[in-house]
Amino acid sequence: MNTHNLTLLVIIAEALLKDRLIHSIRDAGAKGFTITEAAGEGSRQRRVGELLGDNIKIEVIVNREIAERILVVLQQDYFPHFAVIAYLSDVQVVREEKYV
Amino acid sequence: MVLAFAFGIVCRLIKSELAIPRDLYTSLSIYLLFALGLKGGVELSHSEWKELLWPAIATIVIGCITPISSYLTLRHLGRFSIADAAGIAAHYGSVSAVTFIATEKFVLANLGEGSVAPFMPTLLTLLEIPGIQIALAIGVLGLAKSNVTKETASGTPASVSSKRSMGAIWHELLTARSMVLLVGGMVIGIIVGYDGFASVKPFFDKGEWMFKGALTLFLLEMGLVAGSRLSDLRHAGIFLIIFGIVMPIMHGALGVYLGSLAGLDAGSCTVLGAMAASASYIAAPPAVRMTLPEANPTFYLTAALAITFPFNLLFGIPLYFRMALAIVAT
Numbered sequence: 001m002n003t004h005n006l007t008l009l010v011i012i013a014e015a016l017l018k019d020r021l022i023h024s025i026r027d028a029g030a031k032g033f034t035i036t037e038a039a040g041e042g043s044r045q046r047r048v049g050e051l052l053g054d055n056i057k058i059e060v061i062v063n064r065e066i067a068e069r070i071l072v073v074l075q076q077d078y079f080p081h082f083a084v085i086a087y088l089s090d091v092q093v094v095r096e097e098k099y100v
Numbered sequence: 101m102v103l104a105f106a107f108g109i110v111c112r113l114i115k116s117e118l119a120i121p122r123d124l125y126t127s128l129s130i131y132l133l134f135a136l137g138l139k140g141g142v143e144l145s146h147s148e149w150k151e152l153l154w155p156a157i158a159t160i161v162i163g164c165i166t167p168i169s170s171y172l173t174l175r176h177l178g179r180f181s182i183a184d185a186a187g188i189a190a191h192y193g194s195v196s197a198v199t200f201i202a203t204e205k206f207v208l209a210n211l212g213e214g215s216v217a218p219f220m221p222t223l224l225t226l227l228e229i230p231g232i233q234i235a236l237a238i239g240v241l242g243l244a245k246s247n248v249t250k251e252t253a254s255g256t257p258a259s260v261s262s263k264r265s266m267g268a269i270w271h272e273l274l275t276a277r278s279m280v281l282l283v284g285g286m287v288i289g290i291i292v293g294y295d296g297f298a299s300v301k302p303f304f305d306k307g308e309w310m311f312k313g314a315l316t317l318f319l320l321e322m323g324l325v326a327g328s329r330l331s332d333l334r335h336a337g338i339f340l341i342i343f344g345i346v347m348p349i350m351h352g353a354l355g356v357y358l359g360s361l362a363g364l365d366a367g368s369c370t371v372l373g374a375m376a377a378s379a380s381y382i383a384a385p386p387a388v389r390m391t392l393p394e395a396n397p398t399f400y401l402t403a404a405l406a407i408t409f410p411f412n413l414l415f416g417i418p419l420y421f422r423m424a425l426a427i428v429a430t
Contacts, residue, residue: 016389081393 108323140221141289167193186239187395193231194380215367344407
């Protein structure tokens with residue numbers, strides 16, 4: 001089968017940030033994404049949570065360039081103050097044109 | 101009903117795994133707020149608008165004073181950072197709907213039916229917004245200013261919070277769940293009036309079993325959340341604990357006094373006092389988190405939930421009631 005290499009960017013963040021993150025991801029040029037509810041604990045231990053919802057996990061498949069563009073935005077606007085982590089990995093997809 | 105709250109705290113203290121599902125919590129808060137708005141609207145539909153004028157002005161004055169007094173106290177006496185002081189001030193400037201309901205119940209139990217003015221829920225919605233807005237504005241402007249000085253000194257970039265436009269914050273506050281439910285319920289209440297309300301009265305009326313039961317469950321959940329916050333009191337520090345008790349008393353006295361100036365009866369003065377004294381924990385936390393992310397959530401959530409809310413529920417409400425009786429009687 002004919003597969004293409006793309007980048008999977010996973011962002012795990014406090015649920016409160018959902019709308020803002022979606023906006024940032026769209027702005028950077030991603031065509032789509034998947035959001036699931038997530039739970040866990042990290043270096044910040046607590047979030048506004050409890051009354052406002054736990055975490056969300058956003059998965060975006062994009063090319064390397066857009067993934068890095070999103071990471072830059074995360075680094076500037078989100079990492080300093082919010083509970084957010086993000087990581088990249090390589091994935092193989094069919095129908096590359098769906099993603100980029 | 102206060103026992104349900106205490107029970108919730110006890111459950112956390114004995115480390116019970118009891119937890120109210122978040123969806124139920126959300127449903128309960130939607131139900132309570134909507135019922136509150138609806139009943140308020142029904143009452144408004146047959147009351148005089150000019151009766152409302154002075155109490156409404158008093159409420160807006162309270163809404164402008166409480167965030168500023170909170171901010172100044174925290175910043176100058178408590179030596180909190182600009183963001184933390186403004187974040188906490190936003191909570192104390194806004195109002196807790198559950199404290200409102202509990203106070204109304206307390207007054208009705210003591211003075212009987214009709215002792216609280218029917219337009220009080222309208223005042224609740226009026227008080228919800230300005231407090232948060234003013235405190236956030238203080239915070240955002242204060243940070244922007246200190247960032248300018250810092251930037252010229254060290255060249256570090258400005259904080260993210262200053263990037264959010266005032267328009268976005270306004271939209272967020274006006275479309276927040278609590279605001280939409282209260283206002284929407286009120287509009288529907290005004291339109292349908294007594295006759296229309298009669299068909300849903302058993303479900304939505306504050307005097308019915310359904311509402312009381314939901315409120316009791318909600319208080320249990322509040323107890324659980326407050327209980328899990330108790331361990332944070334250590335981080336909060338003694339100043340915040342004192343602040344969480346003294347500030348409500350001052351604001352409560354202010355509310356009762358302004359209420360009496362506006363011509364409210366003792367029951368309504370008590371409710372206005374409790375509204376001024378209460379700290380929001382539904383509308384304010386997300387607004388503060390989004391706009392002033394530099395503020396530490398432990399401070400504002402602990403102060404509002406683990407200190408001020410229980411204090412008002414147990415001691416504050418009876419105290420404001422006494423104040424109101426003393427002031428209005430003389």
